[in-house]
Amino acid sequence: MEFGWNEEQRLWRQAVRDFAQSEIAPRVREIDQEERIPPEIIKGMARMGLLAPLCPEEYGGAGMDWTMAAIAAEELGRADISLAVPVLYLVEAAWGFVFEQYGPPELKAEVLPRVTAGEAFLGIATTEPEGGSDILGACRTKAVKDADGWRLNGEKVYISGVRESLEMGGIHLLLARTDPDPEAGHRAFTFFGLPLKGTPGLTPTFFEDMGRMGISTGGFALEDVRLPAEHQVGELNRGFYYAMEGFSAARVLIGATCVGAAEAVLDMGIDHIKERKAFGRPLAAYEGISFPLADHYANLESTRLLVYKGAWTLDQKYGPGTRTHHDIALIAALAKLRAPRVGFGIMNEVADWFGAMAYTKEAPVEMGIRAIRSYSIGAEGTSNIMRLIITRELLGTEFLPYRY
Ligand SMILES: Cc1cc2nc3c(=O)[nH]c(=O)nc-3n(C[C@H](O)[C@H](O)[C@H](O)COP(=O)(O)OP(=O)(O)OC[C@H]3O[C@@H](n4cnc5c(N)ncnc54)[C@H](O)[C@@H]3O)c2cc1C
Structure with a gap:
């Protein structure tokens, strides 16, 4: 078992972080207020190979595996806690993969090069x-x-x-x-x-x-x-199965992006509690502040492990090894259940640390809270649907009161 990153993964994380921190992070409030992602950012993502990144080079894609794709999702979440850029990224990554796997050749040749170039959605x-x-x-x-x-x-x-x-x-x-x-x-x-x-x-x-x-x-x-x-x-009447494949992949990338955004907010919170003083001491000196930090960090790290196990499981399925559809559905549901909820918990806690400033647009935390909530409410499956998948895998379909 290996918990480290190889050289290629380390370099990729650094490259995405450099790009995202310099080109995206300074513009997040603007993205939130203008309600659009500036075209230069989309062009920059295309140059980095971040649009439909699993597609092969013949379509202008980077031919990336899921672990590399999850690393990018985490870094984009870290840079854009409003999650607009990460959503663009992960929707195209997961569903671009499904389209590339099953789509008809002529339509793929027409659409995918434009998607990877940032000229189509x-x-x-x-x-x-x-x-x-x-x-x-x-x-x-x-x-x-x-x-x-x-x-x-x-x-x-x-x-x-x-x-x-x-x-x-x-x-x-x-x-x-x-x-x-x-x-x-x-x-x-x-x-x-x-x-x-x-x-x-x-x-x-x-x-x-x-x-x-x-x-x-x-x-x-x-x-x-x-x-x-x-x-x-794809084949007639097989769409439901392709949808489930895409959802599982998207759920792993959502997990990665929530981990990145939550860590970014936790880091802001740590800086703040070291600086801000109350009753003559930094907030960080009070266990009422630092012990929740420890709990949230434990949640974040365990969620990160789930997410990367999810990416690894996807790589086994689509790479040389074999993993079953059930392995993938289960780990993806675990990551999608945990990451948005853990991330929301962290952001909510950090909002408390910032006091009144958190309730204003001077502090970015509110953007993260508004954004990350989408992933337990619904986008790519609700928390209860993740629980449903987990119980289906643990108990078997005979204990479900309906077909799922
Ligand atoms: C920001 C955002 C972006 C989205 N983007 C897309 C997109 O690009 N493409 C797309 O197709 N969809 C998209 N969706 C929709 C998303 O997939 C749905 O919101 C999600 O599947 C839930 O469906 P629903 O909102 O109709 O809720 P419902 O299915 O009506 O569920 C309502 C509530 O009931 C619960 N519930 C349902 N069944 C059960 C059960 N058996 N047991 C216990 N609880 C249950 C759910 O967990 C939920 O809490 C998006 C949603 C959001 C919020």
Whole structure:
């Protein structure tokens, strides 16, 4: 067993940290207030190989493994605690990987080089107004095939990157029901590469989020939207399984980014409690302050181990070894359950240390609190859905009251 980093990993972490601390960290408040990621940052990410980084070089990608991708996610979270840049990064990393694995060659050749160059967006659209957790029950968007290709009707909501996709172009991987038979269960859904920009029949909507303001959350209604047959991604009726692969990968990267952001905030808190005095002594001298610091640090370090075990497990599956889908789903759920909650706990504690300043925009902590909450509330699966996956793996499906 090896807990250290090899030379390549160390150099990569340093390179991403240098880039992120100099180009992104000084602009986080601006990103939060202007509600967009400046194009120069996206271009810089492209130059660093940070856009859809698992894609092979033929598409302009860096051909990275998951451990390297998680290192980058952690460093981007450390630099941008508002989590806008990390969200852009990890959505494209995880779903770019799925698209590269299963997408049709012509569509990949059209879309991926533009995504890796920072000229197009690639996102995921599974959630619907009836709910995001229960995909089987709630996915009403239908795709029907005819002589001209696919016809889509339905609605997706709470989708990251709708504005970016409308402005830049690109695709969202859209999950739609392709088998109307209720008995088809998980084998009823197919993935499609849906361009949002310039698609007739598509009506976008936008939500006003509480955090991660630099990347949009929106939705879209689909009314008789036509897609060529070649926009089907992967096999017919296998979309649910591809979605689960993408979610597991995204959950590990989310874990890494939450760890990075939480550590950045903890470091700010440590600097503050060493400096700030009350009753004649630095705050750090009071055990009411320093003991919670110890507990939070223990939580952070154990979460980091889970996250990198998750990345390692993904690398075994997609690298030379073999790990089962169940191993990956379990470790990814553990990382996604822990990291946002541990991170939120740290940020909440550090807010106390900063006193009133934490409640103002003079201190950055509030951006982190608003942002990290998204990951236990919902994005890429709620905390309870992580618990559901963990209990499914521990107890077996026969103890679930429904299909999952
Ligand atoms: C900022 C943000 C960005 C997002 N980006 C995307 C995106 O890019 N693409 C996309 O497709 N979706 C996206 N989502 C949606 C996200 O996937 C959903 O929010 C999530 O799946 C939960 O769905 P829901 O919000 O409909 O909640 P629901 O599914 O209605 O769940 C509501 C509550 O009930 C709980 N619950 C549900 N079932 C059970 C159960 N069996 N046992 C116990 N508790 C249960 C849930 O844990 C939750 O607390 C995003 C969400 C957010 C907040």
